[in-house]
Amino acid sequence: MTEERSAVVVRDVRKSYGELKAVDGVSFTVAEGEFFGILGPNGAGKTTTLEIIEGLREPDGGEVRLLGESPWPRNVKLLPRIGVQLQASSFFDKLTAKEQLQTFGSLYGVNSTRADEMLELVGLTDKANEQENKLSGGQRQRLSIACALMHDPDIVFLDEPTAALDPQARRNLWDVLRAIQKRGKTIVYTTHYLDEAEILCDRVAIMDNGRILALDPPAVLVRGLDAPTHVTLQKGVLSVVDATALEGVEEAHEDEVSLTISTRRPAPVLSALAERGALDGLQVRTATLEDVFLNLTGREYRA
Numbered sequence: 001m002t003e004e005r006s007a008v009v010v011r012d013v014r015k016s017y018g019e020l021k022a023v024d025g026v027s028f029t030v031a032e033g034e035f036f037g038i039l040g041p042n043g044a045g046k047t048t049t050l051e052i053i054e055g056l057r058e059p060d061g062g063e064v065r066l067l068g069e070s071p072w073p074r075n076v077k078l079l080p081r082i083g084v085q086l087q088a089s090s091f092f093d094k095l096t097a098k099e100q101l102q103t104f105g106s107l108y109g110v111n112s113t114r115a116d117e118m119l120e121l122v123g124l125t126d127k128a129n130e131q132e133n134k135l136s137g138g139q140r141q142r143l144s145i146a147c148a149l150m151h152d153p154d155i156v157f158l159d160e161p162t163a164a165l166d167p168q169a170r171r172n173l174w175d176v177l178r179a180i181q182k183r184g185k186t187i188v189y190t191t192h193y194l195d196e197a198e199i200l201c202d203r204v205a206i207m208d209n210g211r212i213l214a215l216d217p218p219a220v221l222v223r224g225l226d227a228p229t230h231v232t233l234q235k236g237v238l239s240v241v242d243a244t245a246l247e248g249v250e251e252a253h254e255d256e257v258s259l260t261i262s263t264r265r266p267a268p269v270l271s272a273l274a275e276r277g278a279l280d281g282l283q284v285r286t287a288t289l290e291d292v293f294l295n296l297t298g299r300e301y302r303a
């Protein structure tokens with residue numbers, strides 16, 4: 001990937017608050033049209049990194065290029081080309097949802113009819129005339145996403161856009177983001193939902209303590225882990241002793257409701273189970289990004 005084709009180039013960026021190194025030498029590039037995810041526990045430095053790239057914070061050191069430009073000091077040339085949804089969104093006082101969008105759009109000379117399209121896009125059409133402070137948390141979140149997309153930017157930054165959304169709204173937003181990417185736009189976002197990042201992102205950076213611990217496509221990270229596959233059966237279908245004796249089984253254990261087998265060779269295990277007619281209630285769980293995250297940070301994901 002040449003840097004000229006990169007939407008974002010971050011080189012050795014640093015930011016401290018007193019003694020605390022919030023961002024401690026972070027480097028990565030995001031290609032044009034890429035869907036890039038930044039994951040990490042609370043306080044990892046995700047928001048600080050994003051805000052430095054967006055030109056909202058000045059780094060102590062390092063270099064950032066955003067669409068070939070330096071975002072700091074505030075670069076007005078970039079504003080029409082970038083859309084930003086902040087973790088803590090703020091709106092204009094006392095305006096309705098639709099007026100928020102129209103006001104935002106007018107800053108960029110966007111036709112006000114686009115406000116209706118955006119409300120439709122995020123499923124807020126029936127809240128068009130509601131004052132923003134009367135919206136629920138998830139509805140506000142969706143409005144702030146609509147604001148970020150109002151002027152059809154080339155690159156969109158979203159800081160935990162799905163955090164407060166109900167499952168339906170979350171999936172709708174996935175569709176919206178995928179559609180945006182399909183139109184050639186670049187998306188950089190943070191999330192605590194590893195399943196979501198695995199589905200949406202071309203590549204993810206896993207951060208902790210201000211550093212990037214891993215950066216790759218989710219599938220590569222998961223494969224690199226070489227974690228076992230877990231096959232779960234209803235308890236009683238097979239004994240732990242019999243399960244352990246099957247070819248390819250590394251470990252088997254039982255709880256009150258199920259028997260779980262760990263294996264790195266699921267094929268012979270599954271065919272042996274099929275031969276014994278022991279497929280009742282069978283579930284197969286392969287390693288996920290969550291396992292990669294746990295392995296790297298040594299802690300549970302605190303969503």
Ligand SMILES: Nc1ncnc2c1ncn2[C@@H]1O[C@H](COP(=O)(O)OP(=O)(O)OP(=O)(O)O)[C@@H](O)[C@H]1O
Nearest residue numbers: 017020022040041042043044045046047048049087
């Ligand atoms: N303005 C600030 N002043 C002092 N410390 C700050 C400031 N902003 C962030 N920090 C600290 O920097 C670290 C990184 O914060 P940041 O908001 O980037 O984390 P994050 O990865 O976005 O976390 P979260 O998942 O909770 O949103 C934290 O330890 C935080 O307390």
Ligand SMILES: [Mg+2]
Nearest residue numbers: 046047048087
């Ligand atoms: Mg944050």
